[in-house]
Amino acid sequence: MCLAVPGQLLSVTGEDPLFRRGRVAFGPLVKEISLACLPEVKVGQYVLVHAGIAISAIDAEEAQRVLALLESLEEDEP
Amino acid sequence: MTAKRPAPFELSCPLPDDGADTIRLAHGGGGRLMQQLLRELVLPALTGQALTRQHDAAVIETDGRRLAFTTDSYVVRPRVFPGGDIGRLAVYGTVNDLAAAGARPLWLSAGLIIEEGLPRGELAALLRSMREAADIAGVRIVTGDTKVVDRGAGDGLYINTAGIGLVEPGIDIHPAHVQDGDAVLVSGDVGRHGIAIMACREGLEFEPPIESDCAPLGGLVQVLLGAGLRPHCLRDITRGGLAAVLHEIAEASALAIEVDEAAIPVSEAVASACEVLGLDPLQVACEGRMLMVLPPDQAARTLEVLRVHPLGAGASLIGRVERRARAEVILRSRVGSRRILDLPGGELLPRIC
Amino acid sequence: MKYLDEFRDRDAVASLAAAIRAAATKPWRLMEVCGGQTHSIVRHGLDTLLPENVELIHGPGCPVCVTPTEAIDRAIALALRPGTALCTFGDMLRVPGSRGSLAQAKAEGGDVRMVYSPLDAVKLAQQEPELEVVFLAVGFETTAPAHALAVLQAHNLGLRNFSLLVSHVLVPPAIEAIAASADSRVDGFLAAGHVCAVMGEEQYRALVERLRVPIVITGFEPVDILLGVLLCIRQLERGEARLENPYARVVRSDGNRQAQAMVSEVFEEVPRRWRGIGELPRSGLALRPAFHDYDAERRFDLSGVRADDDPRCVAGEVLRGVKKPHQCGAFGTACTPERPLGAPMVSAEGACAAYYRYRRSEAQPATASAT
Missing domain, CATH: 3.30.1330.10 (PurM-like, N-terminal domain)
Known part of the structure; x- marks a missing residue:
């Protein structure tokens, strides 16, 4: 049930917090997504979208940390 | 009342079904349910010699x-x-x-x-x-x-x-001619038609817009044959996508097919839409793509000929035919594992779960 | 796509698989909690990359799988009711009720509409004020904010023709029930990353303390899943039981506060029946009294629609990790994705459907994976 996909926030519309929406790009696919659960999110950030709603903003530094950890794993190999 | 009474006369034909009394959209989806409908209902009722060859x-x-x-x-x-x-x-x-x-x-x-x-x-x-x-x-x-x-x-x-x-004389193309060791090619990237249709129905917006791949492939095939190439089998990829066509060929030839996920061309738009909708691009319909199975020594030349044709520019060698215990389709995944590539069930539904 | 492709990298997957082989000296059984993870594991063939002594047990699956027959029957009753449209996610269409699925109800003339988001159903209710619009609200904590938001929007818009048929479930009580059951075979859990994106770490920290098993908050891409497996095994090998969160790019330690606030404004915790597991206390969500106007169970009289689950189905044992799907007598014969008997055969990510789809005849593990 938890199919959620990362996409980049292109623009934001709507004043009422319940109806605040954003255009989110998943590669070349653009969808209008509710931002009601992410009041602080800024244009340009990546958000995780589930059932038409952004539920989390992606932390680029944390993503990088995992990738760095993987590189160190690869170096450990003979 | 011990005498056995004759069974009442019934006009209805005891046709097997999938447990439901009505035909559902999924029966037309190009997948397992549709094959079942054809096998159990349509073909037995309308059998002629050519029809049973299922091409x-x-x-x-x-x-x-x-x-x-x-x-x-x-x-x-x-x-x-x-x-x-x-x-x-x-x-x-x-x-x-x-x-x-x-x-x-x-x-x-x-x-x-x-x-x-x-x-x-x-x-x-x-x-x-x-x-x-x-x-x-x-x-x-x-x-x-x-x-x-x-x-x-x-x-x-x-x-x-x-x-x-x-x-033309000398041309005989049919899944039954597929042989162990044959090369498997696709004439271009898959899934565009299905996603273009879904984009309309579901109000999906693409930048740049996605277009159906619908195109006539008669010319492309004639160019191949004219170059002296002799494919064993051709199938145009429609409902059920690449996965359905691979299955039909495996079943008809009683051979296994192994394909390499990384070699199967999928456009970025189709790949992205499939991520968002929870679909497998290999199950999405095309309307202008041909799957080709041919002797391995013709593969390189076929790719050359295809790639100079506008409808074959994205052609790719995606796998090979193998004799195995079962007539199955194996996918070598992008991350380096192998699994069965299944025949899609029925209607392709966007999933959230 | 950014944040997907990097986490499907072939070399990274190979080195993680090698690290797992090096780390695991004893047999370990891990349960991935979410059906989405099961789907990813089979789709990418990740289980074939693991050493023999590491076994993945497919967990409670997805909310589609655990939705009781009765909820489906009630949704069908509403779909067949004149002037009512039953909206739901694509996967719910094929879930078997006691006499057919929503897809069959649609073929028989029921008004069943597939939507991408519950907010689309709110829009439909706004556009067609004469139509009673009911959304079948199933889900884990991941989906609860979307349902809460739908109710809040409908309330704000003053809609009188929108309601939810709620069959929402909560993950921690299920983990606890599985870990505490006498026949449990689970050494550690890979927690569902997207549930945690909403709820945060706290509930899972508490679970680790009570159950004394390692829990690793795990994402859905091949790299994320194998990293979850690796960290879990390293804990087990050291005799530790901690909560770890290598999915921090998505999961904050306190989750999404805004989403939590919306969910608790609209919903309250209630006991809920899980298909195959039975009733668990405080394991579901129901609308709070202030929002009873949006409760389809109260708006329409559904009390006459009652049903029990099919006895031939061993979904309960599959969900508890006691049986693998193919060890069920009905697997692949009486029960197939086209004619599913039990819920885990229904959803594409259901443990049984995933097995049927990818593992019916075993593919050879790749020999190249070690390089």
Whole structure:
């Protein structure tokens, strides 16, 4: 049930917090997504979208940390 | 009341079904349910020699000449979509079925079932589109029929086309000819038509817009044959996508096919849409892509010939045929594992779960 | 796509698989909690890359799987009710009720509409004020904010023709029930990353303390899943039981506060029946009294629609990790994705459907994976 996909926030519309929406790009696919659960999110950030709603903003530094950890794993190999 | 009474006479035929008394949309989805419907209901009722060979077109021999003959009905919604419309599809789809039998497509019939209320202007535009498509594909629409049904009895417009093509001497293309070691090629990236249609229905927006891949493949096949190449089997990829076609070939040839996920061309737009909708691009329909199975020593030359043709520019060698214990389709995944590539079940539904 | 492709990298997957082989000296059984993870594991063939002594047990699956027959029957009853449209996610269409699925109800003339988001159903209710629009609200914590938001929007718009048929479930009580059951075979859990994106770490920290098993908050891409497996095994090998969160790019330690606030404004915790597991206390969500106007169970009289689950189905044992799907007598015969008997055969990510789809005849593990 938890199919959620990362996409980049292109623009934001709507004043009422319940109806605040954003255009989110998943590669070349653009969808209008509710931002009601992410009041602080800024244009340009990546958000995780589930059932038409952004539920989390992606932390680029944390993503990088995992990738760095993987590189160190690869170096450990003979 | 000990005497055994005769069973009551029934007019209904005890046809096996999938447990439901009604035909569902999924029975037309090109997947397992559709195969079941064909195998259990349609084929036993309508069996003829050619029909049982289960190919895209029947090949009929008459006076020493071989004709390919096929028919297909088109019910696509919406009737006009990015990259095509129902008229164009009705021509190209039947042309492609003939091409898959190795035939040069020549003549088409067109049967129109029009629902009362269809705007005259729209019908005119769709008919112009059919004519244009026939010119592009190099076929002539030589006969036809028009029926109008009550409002509510149709969905605007349905089109049936039948087609006849000529198979040159020495050409015999059929899944049963597939052999151990054959190369498996696809003529371009997969899934565009299905996603373009879904984009219309679900209101998905693409930047740049995604267009259906619908195109006539008769010319492409003739170029291949003209270059002296002799594919064992051709299939145009439609409903059920690449996965369904691979399965049909594996089943018909009783051989296994192993394909490499990384070698299967998928456009970024199709890949992204499939991520968002939870679909597998290998199960999404095309309308202008051919799967080709041919002797391994012809693979390199075939790719060369395909890639200089505008409809084969994205051609790729995606796998090979192997003799195994089971006639199955194996996918070598992008991350380096192997798994069974399954036949899609029925209707392709966006999933969230 | 950014944040997907990097986490499907072939070399990274190979080195993680090698690290897992090096780390695991004893047999370990891990349960991935979410059906989405199961789907990813089978789709990418990740289980074939693991050493023999590491076994993945497919967990409670997805909310589709655990939705009771009765909820489906009620949705069908509403779909067949004149003037009512039953909206739901694509996967719910094929879930078997006691006499057919929503897809069959649609074929028989029921008004069943598939939507991408519950907010689309709110829009439909706004556009067609004469139509009673009911959304079948199933889900884990991941989906609860979307349902809460739908109710809040409908309330704000003053809609009188929108309601939810709620069959929402909560993950921690299920983990606890599985870990505490006498026949449990699970050494550690890979927690569902997207549930945690909403709820945060706290509930899972508490679970680790009570159950004394390692829990690793895990994402859905191949790299994320194998990293979850690796960290879990390293804990087990050291005799540790901690909560770890290598999915921090998505999961904050306190989750999404805004989403939590919306969910608790609209919903309250209630006991809920899980298909195959039975009733668990405080394991579901129901609308709070202030929002009873949006409760389809109260708006329409559904009390006459009652049903029990099919006895031939061993979904309960599959969900508890006691049986693998193919060890069920009905697997692949009486029960197939086209004619599913039990819920885990229904959803594409259901443990049984995933097995049927990818593992019916075993593919050979790749020999190249070690390089």
